[in-house]
Amino acid sequence: MSKQAHWETVYSEKSEDELSWHQATPSVSLELLDLAGLNKSMSAIDIGAGTSRLVDALLTRRLGDITLLDMSAAALEATRARLGAASASVRFTVCDVTSWQPSRCFDIWHDRAVFHFLVAPEERAAYIARLSESLKPGGHAVIATFALDGPEKCSGLPVMRYAPQTLAETLGADFDLIAQRHHLHHTPWGSAQSFQYSLFRKI
Numbered sequence: 214m215s216k217q218a219h220w221e222t223v224y225s226e227k228s229e230d231e232l233s234w235h236q237a238t239p240s241v242s243l244e245l246l247d248l249a250g251l252n253k254s255m256s257a258i259d260i261g262a263g264t265s266r267l268v269d270a271l272l273t274r275r276l277g278d279i280t281l282l283d284m285s286a287a288a289l290e291a292t293r294a295r296l297g298a299a300s301a302s303v304r305f306t307v308c309d310v311t312s313w314q315p316s317r318c319f320d321i322w323h324d325r326a327v328f329h330f331l332v333a334p335e336e337r338a339a340y341i342a343r344l345s346e347s348l349k350p351g352g353h354a355v356i357a358t359f360a361l362d363g364p365e366k367c368s369g370l371p372v373m374r375y376a377p378q379t380l381a382e383t384l385g386a387d388f389d390l391i392a393q394r395h396h397l398h399h400t401p402w403g404s405a406q407s408f409q410y411s412l413f414r415k416i
């Protein structure tokens with residue numbers, strides 16, 4: 214099964230409380246975005262947004278320039294339906310981030326539990342090329358992955374686990390690691406998953 218088919222099946226067949234990564238409030242992401250100076254004049258893209266509630270929080274903070282990117286059309290359709298009329302001010306892009314052709318730049322790049330699926334070096338290089346190309350100089354990226362003591366798989370797929378320092382080394386010298394958090398995520402059925410969240414500033 215292709216990766217895209219995997220994710221379409223997941224979002225078509227499972228309810229939110231069957232998704233291990235579901236969280237009611239993306240509190241650590243928001244804490245780090247606030248450290249980055251999040252304000253309504255900023256543009257933001259959520260990579261692998263899925264059905265995350267981050268967009269709801271960004272709309273509450275009156276951001277008018279929000280893009281959600283995901284390889285699953287079903288996930289973005291579910292988000293569009295949940296937002297209702299508010300979705301009119303959000304851009305939805307269905308594609309694989311590793312083959313995406315960005316046509317503009319953003320102040321904020323957010324990724325929770327997407328980069329860790331890129332287990333092949335060429336996939337990581339493709340992701341980092343898109344991050345470099347589409348984040349403004351001085352812009353900020355929040356990247357959350359399973360931590361070194363986190364699970365070895367997510368949604369049944371193998372993942373790479375990171376510490377903030379190893380993630381910083383992977384991204385390269387163009388990105389300054391300016392803050393980090395460890396977070397114990399509890400799945401909807403109560404299992405604990407260890408995440409690291411890193412905030413980078415593009416030089």
Ligand SMILES: C[S@@+](CC[C@H](N)C(=O)[O-])C[C@H]1O[C@@H](n2cnc3c(N)ncnc32)[C@H](O)[C@@H]1O
Binds near residue numbers: 266
């Ligand atoms: C574990 S879920 C996390 C969803 C969301 N970020 C959250 O925190 O709730 C991973 C998401 O990334 C998407 N995804 C996985 N690989 C991707 C890729 N290469 N390009 C774009 N989206 C991808 C999946 O469809 C899924 O929605």
